[in-house]
Amino acid sequence: MSALNRLQITWRAAQDIEDGQVVNLGIGLPVHCSDYLRPEVDVILQSENGVIGVGPLAAKDKADPDLVDAGSRRITLRPGASIVDSSWSFAMIRGGHIDVTILGAFEVAANGDLANWDMRVPNRGPLVGGAMDLAACAREVRVIMEHVTRKGAPRLLEKCALPLTAVKCVTRVYTDLAVVDVTSSGFVVREMVEISRADLQNKTGAPLTFAPDCKTLTAPAIVEQP
Amino acid sequence: MPIDKRVEFAKALDGVSDGATVFITGFGGAGFPNKLIRALAERGPKNLTLVVNSSTHRYSLTHELIANDQVRKVICTAARGHDKEPSPFETRWMDGKIELEMVPQGSFTERIRAGGAGIPAFYTPVGFGTELAQRKEVRRFGDRDYVLEHAISGDLALVRADTADRTGNLVFNYAQMNFGPVMASAAKLSVAEVRTVSDELLPRERIQLPGMYVDRVVAV
Secondary structure (H helix, E strand, O other): OOOHHHHHHHHHHHHHHOOEEEEEEOHHHHHHHHHHHOOOOEEEOOOOOOOOEEEOOOOOOHOOOEEEOOOOOOEEEEEEEEEOHHHHHHHHHHOOOOOOOEEEEEEEOOOOOOOOOOOOOOOOHHHHEHHHHHHHHOOOOEOOOOEEEOOOOOOOOOOOOOOOEEEEOOOEOOOOOOEEEEEEEEEEEEEEOOOOOOHHHOOEOOEEEEEEEEEEOOOOOOOOOO | OOOEEEEEEEHHHOOOOOOOOEEEEEEEEEEOOHHHHHHHHHOOOOOOEEEEOOOOOOOOOOOHHHOOEEEEEEEEOOOOOOOOOOOHHHHHHOOOOOOOEEEHHHHHHHHHHHHHHHHOOOOOOOOOHHHOOOOOOEEEEEEEEEEEEEEEEEEEOOOOOOOOOOOOOOEEEHHOOOOOOHHHHHEEEEEEEEEEOOOOOHHHHHHHHHEEEEEEEEOO
């Protein structure tokens, strides 16, 4: 079995982004999707803080402390970019103008429920940010996450145990082991690494069905920085 | 008399008193009015309600107001500290000394916009089916469920911008804009902290927030 590393999961998610889409990439791992877009694909990256047309990270000597994305990263603007205020930025999100959002998650349920904002960390305050807006209102919500927790517990479940971000919103999940669609009849595996179907099912907390044309999940070698 | 909103820094917060609801701009590292936040800490009004994106942000001084025990309640979208040790907000919140109202960010900014736009409440699909919508009114429109969110208006807005003119017109640097326009519109008194005040009136096409929403301007 050759499970994907985290950047390889990101690479796989990036392959499904289509030319001309307006895309919001979640804070953390998902923002790296922009490094792996197919060469013919040109997209508008929207960030919740109002930047429409996020470009690559800024070089240290050229960074402006006010030119940041929602994750406080110092960025550049792509040609044709614009910046709006927060209420316009979220009107854009709520109004269905974001074609795809790719988010990290703790848990996804077989009906598409998403839990990605509150891990119930003891002694820490909660943090929701724009997660609920994106999950509830982007036209398509895709998730990147590891198939199981560090302790080996499934993250794909019948029902989320952690607090929900939004109900019935996720359409596709990319993990280190599989690409899984959320359909009206539950989880459908589209691609999987070379393990047995029984092993994949054992690592999943809800029934899997396998697409008739289920493919092998592979990605180019990408070294993860420690 | 020509409109002139420029004030001495020492008078920027004149009239601010205990119990005020205070908006503070800033998100993602940009647009924190840190000089005004510190001036509010030094002035020392108590029992404040802060309406701010993050209770604690690495580049914001909001935590000083909380560490000073000037704050009774925080309405925000992020209440997590960034260090291993709990933040001043987190310790007070866990001890029950400070109230927290956590709001999804789009509902947060829209509630403030509504506060400045004469809309008492609105329905949004965001938050439906989650803990943050508990005890909120739900109504179905078409085939979807929506949550009723109420407007937020307040007493004071502390707004960071780049350039002002004497009439209070504001221009922001890149992502500094974030909550500035809505917060200025929803507060009785809006004070802008800017890098510079232009001697000339700003050209129409550059103005991002009309000066009618801004009461006082200080250059820092």
